[in-house]
Amino acid sequence: MQNQNLINPEDFKNKKVILLVFGTRPEIVKLFVLYRVLQKSQEFYPVLVNTSQQKISGDILKHIGLTPEVVLDEIPNRSTDLNQLTAHLLTELSNAFNNDSLIKRSDVAGIMVQGDTSSAYCGAMWGFFNQIPVFHIEAGLRTFDHLNPFPEEFIRESIGRSATLNFCPTNVSYDNLIREGIRSNKCYVVGNTINDAIITLMNEGLIKDSTFDGNFILSTLHRRENWDKVQDYAKILNKYATEVNRDKQILHLIHPNPLVKDNFNKVFDGKYPENLIVRDPVHDYFEMLGLVKSSYSILTDSGGLQEESLFFNVPCGVLRKVTERPEVLGKNARLLPFDDNKVTEFLSESDDYIAKNSGKLNYTYGYGNTSELIYEAMKNFYY
Template sequence: MKVMTVFGTRPEAIKMAPLVKQLNETEGIQSVLCVTAQHREMLDQVLELFQLTPDYDLNIMKPNQTISQITSNVLVGLEEVLQKERPDVVLVHGDTTTTFAAAMASFYQQIKVGHVEAGLRTYDKYSPYPEEMNRVLTGHLADFHFAPTERNRKNLLREGVPEDKIFITGNTVIDALFQVVDKPYEFEDKTLKTIDFENHRVITVTCHRRENLGENMEQIFGAIRRIAEEFQDVEIIYPMHMNPKVRETANKILQGMDRVHLIDPLQYQPFENLMAKSYFIITDSGGIQEEAPSLGKPVLVVRRETERPEAVEAGTVKLAGVEMENIYQLSKELLTDPTAYAVMAQSMNPYGDGHACERIVDVLKKKLS
């Protein structure tokens, strides 16, 4: 059985790397890895960390490329690869433009598609954009749906996906997390080397989504500024996204503040270990909502909705919205109410136990052998 895995961004690579390793180690499976390099440098960092060498690299990244250009370049680039390899199944992940385009390219070659992290929905096609429609359309092309949770399975059933095509596996991001977090981890970043993690409470921040650019981001950073001003034992670490608009807003509101550290983006392993040493997380990221609860870290999500409501229901995550006052009040509660903190920190992570990749490979062996 030949299984091709296709991904192109850092988040995909993080979540698919442990699955590729599992495929490589499984007898009877010929594993082929193709990357599109939708994100070049950040993708390469993950490949190096997990010691993966692609069999094919489409290397499509260009400055200021549009979504349409990414889609067309992946479609054209994969056509020759798929015709040459003729895999039994192509595995794609989540909701990137690479994901959708790779699923479409496989469909054009009449090759089965396996969708890892299937069934996530906000039911708003422009939030997140373009991710919501990428995953919905990929779902319509997929033959195997690897859903992290029961809620994801129910979403797919409501959309008419046959029950025998859906498999609850947990999320592969937990598999990856357990491979890279190390309690005595030593940071290389100069700023992080100076942080007193033992005696200060560290809040890690990530904020980058398109829908948060502008007024929303100003509100979010305004709340963070208030927290830093009020709580003298708090250190705030924000690995800033490379988007110039994000950096401009962050620098305008947060630059030069005591105990607020605006640093360059971190590679995957140091970032996961930063989360492990943090008191709680403020984020608009999807993956962090899955990862941080496995580390016992409360998460405040600075968005109006989330495609990961399981974490909210489990109590590990709270939707803080994008209004300054609400973000500030929820942060203040975690910093001043030990009971509220403990409830979030000790809740069970609904996204799995670190064995999702094994379950996916088992399904493929049973269905395709």
């Protein structure tokens, strides 16, 4: 609900109230710089709305100096059922901005959503249903396959059509929207706010040094469409660690979902190879960025890691059939099937890429001014 200690109606009397809706760590990472920009502006009154879709480490909010003005109730039993989650979030948003609230629905001038989560989807739908302008950050990403990834591809398509303005990271994503019939005056190429976040955290000295020596492979696997491939992937890691390269450490961050965790562990019968280190996910984002920055190579199905690895020029094997981020392909990343020979081939070629690009930063997704460009576009829209 609304935090009465943080909201004073007098403060937004002559400003546009903009809700920044988030419920996962990647969303707040990609929104916090924009929140700061809007907070300093004369025109806007930004309000952070935490949907509680996931538990977010308090460290990231603390260290970037943010306290959400609105926190929605968690879904009972933290259900991951998409039907229950959607109904819950839409209801919670309506309850949070009712006529008894400090910020009422009629006070809200716009809703900002980022990416393709259930929180973004419900924030956009709630805005659309209430005829409130919706602004979509990271718009236009497409795989053209509703099952890969599921349900994200459908979510971002839906938000793109309902959004008042779409903020695209590259010309590729912009062109996707134009081909879908979205008018060009509703689409802006601004870069990706992930670069805003990383550059800001670097400048503020918040990225932690890795405790690993750099000669390690960072590994994650979590997407729904890969749940039936978990054992195949565990066998690939086991073979690489025991037969291909015993000198290379592999740090695998295992997803807490019991289905994923149990299937992964079945392959090892309770004992991992010495050079395969299996840990729970790193919830400290500053530590995670340090791992990305210092890793030898990355194997993942994560969208965020594709972006972060590109910025730091770390080779990235994308464990998916398709990616909505084609900009990374042909640079630091390659799509990989669940095939031990293909994975080994990719890792063996990482040395060449590292030799050419070590220490260089990649600015494909912008130079850290994306939030400023979004702010300027919003000013033009309202004023």
